[in-house]
Amino acid sequence: MYPEHKELSQEEFDKNIDQVLGIVQRNYEEKRNQRMTDEMLAFVNANYENARRKSRSTEQPRKYQTKTKKKTKNTKRNCIIAIVATAAIIATSVGLVNSAKNTQARREFTETISEHVDDNVNYLDYQLDEYGRPMWYYDSMAEIARETIDEHPEVDIDTRIYGTYIGLKDYQRDENMDKIMREMQKIVEANPLEYDENVVRACNHNSFTDYLASLNIDKETYLAYMKEITTAYGNNDLDKVQELLTSLNGGDR
């Protein structure tokens, strides 16, 4: 719906124009800075690759025979700083690229193990609370619990539980997770022999808080830790997954 049309005074008009020009100016500066950053990165990358290529030269070994020479002050310091700055920029940009790749890998993996939650969102019963925030309902907590236990058996149960938690929407997330934990407890209690030891231990809790207590971990640490595990899964680094899981389960379990 369009806002109601309103005549603007000259003063209001000028103010609006100033705001728009301010936005355009900021946009232009951001883009110009980004272009400069891109150009600088390309320049540094080219120098780094040139140094790499020259360093790997297969020429015959040459005698390492040096002499001293008078140069302007700070010549050597400037040479050192140029190399250090190049190495630091490369290390940072590689770090940023790796970080972006990790985020993407983690996001895709987490979406996969939490999609059963999204499948259960009840869009018809969606309402807003008194603050205008969406209140989400789910068709069946029992179904989400069952799918958490049964789906993606190639992924360990703790990570599947995390996937369910992350898949839940913000509204009453912990309360909804408590309900799912109770449903999972019912499922494993009804047929304990049907599930392996890890599943029974992970799912036999009547709240999410109890589940975290069984791992001897607070929620903040848990979320950070599970981020690492899902990143390792996303990158298919199963040795790392195993190492992290062993450490996660080093609590009372």
Add this chain to the structure above:
Amino acid sequence: MEEEVKVIELDDGTYVVDDEITINNTKYVYLTNEADVMDFYIQKVILKDNEEYLEGIDSDEEFDMAMQAFLNKHKQELDDFE
């Protein structure tokens, strides 16, 4: 104001010897073209008949490792420069 620096004459110009760093018993030499501060490279030193020779490094990984060692040793100078 001037300073004395160690240099080496090579086929394609004169290079300032920025540093020598020994990693896993191999000595690496960091050289910068005196005419272009961004033209640098790394060589390793081998001993032959009791004389030192410069030789190219073997792999990209070895190059990255030598660069990392240089960064670790000199990063403070970058901080001081800034």
